[in-house]
Amino acid sequence: MPELPEVENVKLSLQSQGLVGQRFQKIELLRKNLRTPLRAELTRKLPGQIVRDVSRRAKFLLFETESYVLLSHLGMTGSWRIVVGEVTALKHDHVIIHFESGLKFVYNDPRRFGVLELITKDQLLANRWLKNLGVEPLSDQFTEELLFLGTRKRKAPIKGFLMDQKNVVGVGNIYASEALFMARVAPTRPAGRLKKTEAEKLVACIREVLHAAIAAGGSTISDYKNSKGEAGSFQNRFSVYDRKAAPCVTCGEPIRARVIAGRNTFWCRKCQR
DNA sequence: CTGAGCACCTGAGGGC
DNA sequence: TGCCCTCAGGTGCTCA
Numbered sequence: 529m530p531e532l533p534e535v536e537n538v539k540l541s542l543q544s545q546g547l548v549g550q551r552f553q554k555i556e557l558l559r560k561n562l563r564t565p566l567r568a569e570l571t572r573k574l575p576g577q578i579v580r581d582v583s584r585r586a587k588f589l590l591f592e593t594e595s596y597v598l599l600s601h602l603g604m605t606g607s608w609r610i611v612v613g614e615v616t617a618l619k620h621d622h623v624i625i626h627f628e629s630g631l632k633f634v635y636n637d638p639r640r641f642g643v644l645e646l647i648t649k650d651q652l653l654a655n656r657w658l659k660n661l662g663v664e665p666l667s668d669q670f671t672e673e674l675l676f677l678g679t680r681k682r683k684a685p686i687k688g689f690l691m692d693q694k695n696v697v698g699v700g701n702i703y704a705s706e707a708l709f710m711a712r713v714a715p716t717r718p719a720g721r722l723k724k725t726e727a728e729k730l731v732a733c734i735r736e737v738l739h740a741a742i743a744a745g746g747s748t749i750s751d752y753k754n755s756k757g758e759a760g761s762f763q764n765r766f767s768v769y770d771r772k773a774a775p776c777v778t779c780g781e782p783i784r785a786r787v788i789a790g791r792n793t794f795w796c797r798k799c800q801r
Numbered sequence: 802c803t804g805a806g807c808a809c810c811t812g813a814g815g816g817c
Numbered sequence: 818t819g820c821c822c823t824c825a826g827g828t829g830c831t832c833a
Binding site: 803804805806807808809811812813814815816817 | 824
Binding site: 530531534563587601602603604605639641642691693700701702703746747748749750751752791792 | 824825826827828829
């Protein structure tokens with residue numbers, strides 16, 4: 529479900545709904561596992577803690593309290609919703625968090641590829657989910673040098689390089705295709721054959737696509753919603769993603785689709801080289 | 802080290 | 818209507 533723009537919008541909607549400042553009262557675990565075990569320490573350690581900050585690192589949400597950080601990854605189908613008053617349990621609700629204010633915070637995830645883990649603050653850098661993550665694409669650290677030098681001698685397609693979270697984070701299957709289209713680089717191109725000027729262009733296009741998608745509330749293909757239940761609209765502006773055989777928005781050539789780096793990939797063979 | 806393929810899981814949609 | 822197949826926004830593991 530969610531790439532960087534969607535996770536960023538979940539973060540923003542949670543902030544606007546007043547999650548920061550809420551004090552945990554009770555945590556209900558409705559099952560034992562998501563992708564990893566839901567540890568019972570969640571129910572013991574969080575009560576009494578206050579949410580001090582909600583942030584995002586790569587595709588993870590970080591709920592920070594005085595002593596801990598609650599890490600949440602939405603996998604493909606995870607979602608958080610805030611409920612005022614009684615919770616009507618839905619299918620695939622797995623965790624219900626009660627705050628002292630009466631607000632409820634509910635995690636739903638049909639495929640259960642998500643992750644929810646509590647760590648202490650001093651474990652942040654060493655944490656297994658966070659320690660190997662690459663640079664944030666919207667930060668100053670994501671530069672053309674990094675992309676150019678990082679891709680030298682890489683033979684695999686550039687699209688896979690962009691989706692590998694060890695290199696740059698937050699870019700998934702949708703935005704890799706969209707950014708490559710905007711930069712006019714074919715997703716099949718061996719990463720090491722990227723020219724310097726193209727690396728520069730690609731960095732700018734990744735930023736531009738992600739910013740535009742964030743501003744549009746993310747992309748809702750089937751079920752993505754922010755914590756207020758609002759869908760995104762960037763799917764209406766896809767240039768290539770999920771547009772197999774449809775005319776290229778630039779030249780009219782039918783959009784190609786093929787599995788690259790393990791995922792269905794869309795591009796224009798005329799515009800992208 | 803790199804890169805490819807598979808695994809995890811449920812549900813939606815298409816073909817028959 | 819029902820069955821079977823394929824595919825889906827992610828990512829860690831194993832193997833060559």
